[in-house]
Amino acid sequence: MHRLSGLFRSTRSTHPGQYFCSTVAMGGLSNLPSVSGEHMLNYAPGCPERAALKKALSKMKTECPEIPCVIGGREIFTGAVKTQVMPSRHSHAVCTFHEANEDLIRSAIENSRQAKKVWELTPFEDRSAIFLKAAELMALKFRPRLCAAVMLGTGKNVWQAEIDAAAEAVDFLRFAPTMAQEVYALQPVAHSKGVWNRQVHRPLEGFVAAISPFNFCAIGVNLPSTPAIMGNVALWKPASTSVLGNYITFQILREAGLPDGVINFLPCSGQTFGDTALTHPDLAGVHFTGSTGVFHKIWNLVSENISRYVSYPRLVGETGGKNFHFVHSSADVSNVVHNTIRGAFEYQGQKCSACSRLYVPSNLWPEIKQKLLQEISQIKMGQPDTFDVFMTAVIDQKSYNNAKSYIDYARESDDYEILIGGDCDDSEGYFVSPTLIETTNPSGKLMREEIFAPVLTVFVYPEDEYIETLELCSHTSPFGLTGAIFAKDRYAVRQAMLSLKNAAGNFYINDKCTGAVVGEQPFGGARKSGTNDKAGSVANYYRWVSSQTIKETYSGLEDWKYPHMEQEI
């Protein structure tokens, strides 16, 4: 059942713990290799990485793999088959996958329980080696295949695929041991004479439910992996529109030596997974990334069932955003325009961090408007495997309908004027053109709600109402994920940092509000954007342990009485 434990069984140990105790005693602490962010490839014409990716794309276009549920290393083809299609060509299936039902989810929980007995005793060095190896496999052997899967399967152009499926996914795995080690290094700072105080950072009791969104393959693999490196077991429920890429990353972890059952892979409907896994007494935590609405459901479900659980489940959720670029009258116009196009329209606006509100002072608007219109008109949309496209299609029909409904609303309302874009066509793929809308109502629907599509709304504020408009920006939407200030004036930058303090968990100065890098900009927001446990940072790893404090004393008590008790004062 267990590849790693198979190795250990040669010791003829009847209980895995007996073996591991002796393994730990053999070891001592090793230094981890120093790590840095994965270098991005540029896919220039004629270079080897471009040729390798093209080959992987061609091969993948002729395939439609059948993806099973995987529990304890066993592949289970349930017969409840769903299809993942190319967003930009919905007649083309990239894979089919078999969905888990309630019984299978329950048996995955039982399997996790067994796997945990061995995994939580596995030395940190071994857990780290698996993650470091997975990072190398992803960066080298599997890079073209994984990039091809997210390009075709989730509609990313080559640059966006490289950012997600190569750099960010590799970084999550490669930095994991270093971050975990920082958690283990958290120890008491004082020891009384003759005493040793220490903290053991235990994995949680039970299993972690990892529920991932469609938009980042890297987030998918990170959600079960972060708890796993801390010695936990996880059930991974991927989004139905990104199963192919997620399954490849799961296979990479297995090839790197992740023991069977540490992560069980369970494509299924959110409702089925929620009702079964999230109400189970052994639920130790939920590691979620997705929409605010779904996270509310999860939170409510857990609180309704709170008396059932062995422990209070950790709820870690990174959710939606209504991210902004705020321009001060001292800003560099060209920098504003280029960053805003990237921030709003890269990956069709489907990053949780995507810019979807723009505040521009009246004195700069004529120039910024003219440049934005000129540049947006040059954006090329098309199929993701043609290397010159900037945008492709949004993920599915639901997302397309949602984006279209906001554009239609803007068309019909006197508060809005569509300056460019607004074209929607779902005949071949779910295409929504890059859309810039001007509003006279800074508190309207398009300034408040997450759209998750290439729709950017701009409000032009009187240039002498900078501070008032910062306050307005801070309180317009319920979210608090990302935001950026563009200004050369340092007092204006400082003012924005103060006024927008709670409006963004990731705040940028003269840079776009997307593109946080693991190890460089820990990611996450508060308010209705999530629990702000900062993906890719030590803070997040700390959520997946339950610390035990140990005090050991080396000299016993010689008497129970306090000093001088016999003497009257």
Ligand SMILES: NC(=O)c1ccc[n+]([C@@H]2O[C@H](COP(=O)([O-])OP(=O)(O)OC[C@H]3O[C@@H](n4cnc5c(N)ncnc54)[C@H](O)[C@@H]3O)[C@@H](O)[C@H]2O)c1
């Ligand atoms: N803050 C962040 O770090 C971050 C990062 C990426 C995406 N997001 C957000 O994710 C959303 C887009 O992704 P999505 O469309 O896949 O999100 P989603 O909320 O629709 O789905 C996320 C996951 O939840 C599952 N799910 C749905 N209903 C469920 C239920 N009742 N119980 C349990 N699980 C359920 C889905 O199947 C999927 O796996 C956007 O709102 C975006 O802002 C946030």
Ligand SMILES: N[C@@H](CCC=O)C(=O)O
């Ligand atoms: N690291 C990414 C996360 C996007 C979420 O969907 C960014 O910062 O843009």
